[in-house]
Amino acid sequence: MINAGGWLGLAKTSQLGALARVEVNVPSSLDQEWATDVKKASLQLPPRIKKELRKFLSDPIKRSKRVYTYRGKQDQANKYWDIQENENDKTISYQISPENDFLTDICRVIPKEQKSQLIKYLGQLAENLPLNHIYQKMSESPRDIDQENVTDALLEAIMSRVFEEEVNE
Numbered sequence: 001m002i003n004a005g006g007w008l009g010l011a012k013t014s015q016l017g018a019l020a021r022v023e024v025n026v027p028s029s030l031d032q033e034w035a036t037d038v039k040k041a042s043l044q045l046p047p048r049i050k051k052e053l054r055k056f057l058s059d060p061i062k063r064s065k066r067v068y069t070y071r072g073k074q075d076q077a078n079k080y081w082d083i084q085e086n087e088n089d090k091t092i093s094y095q096i097s098p099e100n101d102f103l104t105d106i107c108r109v110i111p112k113e114q115k116s117q118l119i120k121y122l123g124q125l126a127e128n129l130p131l132n133h134i135y136q137k138m139s140e141s142p143r144d145i146d147q148e149n150v151t152d153a154l155l156e157a158i159m160s161r162v163f164e165e166e167v168n169e
Contacts, residue, residue: 010050011057015139019064022057094129096122 007013026034026043035044045053079100084093096103103122107115137145 007057010045010054011061014065017061017064019067020057020060022053022060024053094126094131096126 011017026036030036033046034049036042080097082095082097082099084095086092098104107118110118
């Protein structure tokens, strides 16, 4: 019998643990104890087995997580974002990287008042990162996400709005 879609309440389900697999072979002689029906379509774990199985689940789940996360401790997602992991508070936040050369160049050439506006905007952009939506879409359909043409569409939208406001003034 193959039981898909969870750990029968024995472990927390997470996206990082999705690669973990555990095989338990139960002989037909234990069908009654495991509450297995004739079709082998469902089962119920005996209480004494649940306790023992929990011990064995942590290793495959850890190995699955390692596949996704092992690349050393990553402090920077890319040249635009910094990942701030506070192990004491057990919090993670995503910040605009102040080390980005492109951002630094922009800040050098714009007037002081605009610098503070830009920095305020970037702070709000980081605070309002749609993490729940990103997580949902990455879980459901990661191949559908396309970031390749984002810059062109963004520029067109901003320029259209700026020109529209100038015409209305």
